[in-house]
Amino acid sequence: VGTERRHRYRKGEGARLRGDILAAAGRLLAEAGDADAVTIRAIAAACGVTPPAINQHFPDKEALVRTLLRQEFEAFRTALSEAAAGAADACEALRRRCQAYVRYGTERPGEYRVLFSARRLGPAELGIAEGAAHPGAAAFGDLLAAVERCLPSEGEPRAPAAQLGLELWAFLHGLVDLRAGKPEIDWPPGERLVDAVLGQLGLTEAGRVT
Amino acid sequence: VGTERRHRYRKGEGARLRGDILAAAGRLLAEAGDADAVTIRAIAAACGVTPPAINQHFPDKEALVRTLLRQEFEAFRTALSEAAAGAADACEALRRRCQAYVRYGTERPGEYRVLFSARRLGPAELGIAEGAAHPGAAAFGDLLAAVERCLPSEGEPRAPAAQLGLELWAFLHGLVDLRAGKPEIDWPPGERLVDAVLGQLGLTEAGRVT
DNA sequence: TGTACATCAGTGAACGCGCGTTCACTGATGTAC
DNA sequence: TGTACATCAGTGAACGCGCGTTCACTGATGTAC
Numbered sequence: 001v002g003t004e005r006r007h008r009y010r011k012g013e014g015a016r017l018r019g020d021i022l023a024a025a026g027r028l029l030a031e032a033g034d035a036d037a038v039t040i041r042a043i044a045a046a047c048g049v050t051p052p053a054i055n056q057h058f059p060d061k062e063a064l065v066r067t068l069l070r071q072e073f074e075a076f077r078t079a080l081s082e083a084a085a086g087a088a089d090a091c092e093a094l095r096r097r098c099q100a101y102v103r104y105g106t107e108r109p110g111e112y113r114v115l116f117s118a119r120r121l122g123p124a125e126l127g128i129a130e131g132a133a134h135p136g137a138a139a140f141g142d143l144l145a146a147v148e149r150c151l152p153s154e155g156e157p158r159a160p161a162a163q164l165g166l167e168l169w170a171f172l173h174g175l176v177d178l179r180a181g182k183p184e185i186d187w188p189p190g191e192r193l194v195d196a197v198l199g200q201l202g203l204t205e206a207g208r209v210t
Numbered sequence: 211v212g213t214e215r216r217h218r219y220r221k222g223e224g225a226r227l228r229g230d231i232l233a234a235a236g237r238l239l240a241e242a243g244d245a246d247a248v249t250i251r252a253i254a255a256a257c258g259v260t261p262p263a264i265n266q267h268f269p270d271k272e273a274l275v276r277t278l279l280r281q282e283f284e285a286f287r288t289a290l291s292e293a294a295a296g297a298a299d300a301c302e303a304l305r306r307r308c309q310a311y312v313r314y315g316t317e318r319p320g321e322y323r324v325l326f327s328a329r330r331l332g333p334a335e336l337g338i339a340e341g342a343a344h345p346g347a348a349a350f351g352d353l354l355a356a357v358e359r360c361l362p363s364e365g366e367p368r369a370p371a372a373q374l375g376l377e378l379w380a381f382l383h384g385l386v387d388l389r390a391g392k393p394e395i396d397w398p399p400g401e402r403l404v405d406a407v408l409g410q411l412g413l414t415e416a417g418r419v420t
Numbered sequence: 421t422g423t424a425c426a427t428c429a430g431t432g433a434a435c436g437c438g439c440g441t442t443c444a445c446t447g448a449t450g451t452a453c
Numbered sequence: 454t455g456t457a458c459a460t461c462a463g464t465g466a467a468c469g470c471g472c473g474t475t476c477a478c479t480g481a482t483g484t485a486c
Contacts, residue, residue, distance in 0.1 A: 011449050014462050033329055036246070040440060053463055055441065117327060117391060119243055129394055136392065159406060163398060167381065167407055174384025181327060182346065184339055188373060196369060197377055200410050221482050224429050250473060263430055265474065 006048035018057040020047050025068055030110035035065045035121035066126045072111050073128075073135030079104050081142065090149035091205040095198055097146050098172060102190040105176030112176055143169060150203050164201060171197050216258035228267040230257050235278055240320035243390075245275045245331035276336045282321050283338075283345030289314050291352065300359035301415040305408055307356050308382060312400040315386030322386055353379060360413050374411060381407050 009016050024046035028038045040061055044051040058064040083100030087093035105112040115123065115136065123129045123136060144165040151161055172194070179187055198204050219226050234256035238248045250271055254261040268274040293310030297303035315322040325333065325346060333339045333346060354375040361371055382404070389397055408414050 008462055011461055050464055117387060163406065167403055170384035170388055171381040173388050174380035177327060177387055178380055178383050193377055218429050221428055260431055
């Protein structure tokens with residue numbers, strides 16, 4: 001990597017290249033936003049290695065992308081949960097989670113796109129989306145739970161939590177994806193749009209008390 | 211096309227193949243949802259013609275896709291405007307427009323994706339997105355105008371129309387794109403979600419009168 | 421009415437390219453004796 | 454302490470494939486005389 005020649009790993013340490021490959025592939029995938037556009041040859045070049053060296057660690061390209069996608073889902077979910085962790089109440093936790101969602105998607109459009117907008121070589125095609133084990137479904141489950149906790153537990157029933165959750169998710173996803181795809185539009189800060197929508201959906205502490 | 215051999219067009223009618231090419235390419239693009247995945251060779255085969263015949267009508271693949279995208283944008287915009295045309299009042303017009311948006315995106319996921327989610331060989335990369343001339347921007351302009359007409363013209367000012375329009379657009383786009391990408395989720399009817407969100411954003415006739 | 425000819429709608433073969441993957445190999449390195 | 458050897462981390466060349474595009478061509482067809 002860089003100008004200096006790469007030294008091959010010592011005899012017992014060959015497995016370390018596997019980590020290097022995943023790291024380089026992750027960087028390239030984030031730039032491209034499309035696993036099809038990331039070639040084995042480019043990953044190999046980024047690692048300072050020849051293409052066949054990659055086939056020693058992953059049987060084929062699909063296996064590599066699958067591993068990578070699981071990592072990315074994990075990172076996304078963790079980022080959102082960490083953001084929500086320190087909140088004082090349930091609605092503030094939901095708010096922080098939503099803000100983190102948009103922030104993550106905006107700051108890492110390539111990663112986000114691969115997780116939630118990919119068709120070819122996306123989660124579905126790679127067999128990652130298996131019911132509840134689907135990491136995307138897990139992230140949505142987190143969001144849904146956060147919505148439920150913020151809703152009034154008794155009193156007059158609002159819209160069912162599942163429907164509110166889907167509405168909110170559609171908005172968050174649409175905001176991230178549209179912003180990435182239509183940068184020529186003059187977007188207001190994502191934070192403001194998220195706060196506004198949470199208010200309009202009745203998902204704020206204020207809305208709860210009133 | 212089909213089992214019977216294709217007869218080449220008569221001497222003056224060569225230009226008709228151009229239309230056939232666009233029609234076949236449109237069908238393939240709708241299936242693939244990605245212009246990269248639609249090959250010149252596949253289009254030629256669908257027309258019952260050899261690949262070089264296509265280069266006689268379009269200088270290269272980009273030109274073909276560009277022409278196609280303009281057509282698709284036009285069709286999308288027309289579908290929405292026609293849906294809104296017969297409405298009794300401005301809020302009903304907005305509602306019909308939004309329902310048509312989701313219906314169009316759900317019934318034709320491939321076309322929709324190419325218009326609003328493509329990165330490679332999408333509107334931006336093909337130079338179709340030039341300010342106000344951008345057909346996507348035109349469609350969004352229609353939506354924005356519909357939102358403005360539905361808002362109370364006087365009385366207490368709600369959120370600015372531009373922001374409401376973006377919120378609404380993000381929701382509609384997110385709904386269409388998520389549904390297409392996560393079919394394993396049990397989605398409620400799009401119509402109900404759209405109505406619910408319009409109500410929560412205060413964009414219904416009822417909301418206006420009250 | 422008949423014929424020579426320019427034009428037109430394609431064809432067929434080939435090109436250079438980049439891709440993922442295979443296979444036999446090589447040379448350094450740790451280990452067993 | 455020294456040496457033979459098995460193992461390991463890769464390399465280098467090649468494969469078959471599908472792609473968009475080029476180029477010279479062919480054969481039917483309308484038109485001019």
